[in-house]
Amino acid sequence: MNRQPTHHSTQSHLTASLTAYLEDLQESGVDGMPLELLSPAETEPTPKRAAPPEQESRIEINEQLNTPEIHETLEQIRKNLGPCQRCKLGATRKNLVFGVGNPKARLVFVGEGPGADEDAQGEPFVGDAGKMLNRIIAAMELKREDVYICNVVKCRPPQNRPPESDEVSACMPFLLRQIQSVRPEAIVALGTSAAHAILQTKVPISKLRGKFHDFHGIPLMPTYHPSYLLRTGGNSDSFWSVWDDMTQVLQLLKLPVPDKSRKK
Numbered sequence: 001m002n003r004q005p006t007h008h009s010t011q012s013h014l015t016a017s018l019t020a021y022l023e024d025l026q027e028s029g030v031d032g033m034p035l036e037l038l039s040p041a042e043t044e045p046t047p048k049r050a051a052p053p054e055q056e057s058r059i060e061i062n063e064q065l066n067t068p069e070i071h072e073t074l075e076q077i078r079k080n081l082g083p084c085q086r087c088k089l090g091a092t093r094k095n096l097v098f099g100v101g102n103p104k105a106r107l108v109f110v111g112e113g114p115g116a117d118e119d120a121q122g123e124p125f126v127g128d129a130g131k132m133l134n135r136i137i138a139a140m141e142l143k144r145e146d147v148y149i150c151n152v153v154k155c156r157p158p159q160n161r162p163p164e165s166d167e168v169s170a171c172m173p174f175l176l177r178q179i180q181s182v183r184p185e186a187i188v189a190l191g192t193s194a195a196h197a198i199l200q201t202k203v204p205i206s207k208l209r210g211k212f213h214d215f216h217g218i219p220l221m222p223t224y225h226p227s228y229l230l231r232t233g234g235n236s237d238s239f240w241s242v243w244d245d246m247t248q249v250l251q252l253l254k255l256p257v258p259d260k261s262r263k264k
């Protein structure tokens, strides 16, 4: 999958906004903010956003995330994450599951969080849901190595419960940094938890899916989680809804849309 030329506009406004956001997180006790990567001029105390308190940690959705000034490699971000204990999931995980795939992917898939297989192997989407995701990727005539795959939270929630808001808040800066590093042209949010955490909404996935949402200037398509497809069966309506969503993603990326016809 060849990367198309992407547009990088001047980013001083974003840099100031990102600095303020990282400072807010650092002040609220979240470690690992890459403030040192901003130039000295950019790390001058930044005026705080005049947002009400409940919005302070909210990600500013309409900002362009592609910031050449603070480009980090995925390796640097992983190193900065270290043996993370920033939230309570650190105490119970076996392996931190950072992400896998092409560091320059045009397309990023974001799931909810590692399950038991992922926790054991340290790689996202390697269990049954991963096999279903592989089928989706193959149906798009892409390879797993073409895309980048990660999760909202990097450590397995006990009993595979959805990640809690403090866990999402602790991990979100790292997801943002991964996306900023890869600079994809499109993102797919897999399932309710991922879509809700990323888009900061509680709108049901059935209403969110099927159209692109803006995530820091990057088109984001929410779709059903592969585990949901496993539960609803191979030729179900939900499967075809996901295929409709992936068709839109392929069209956005100007990639061929394979002809798949629904079995009667």
Ligand code: URA
Residues within 6 Å of the ligand: 111, 112, 113, 114, 115, 118, 123, 124, 125, 126, 127, 129, 130, 151, 190
């Ligand atoms: N489900 C997810 O959301 N992520 C994984 O990595 C595996 C299953």
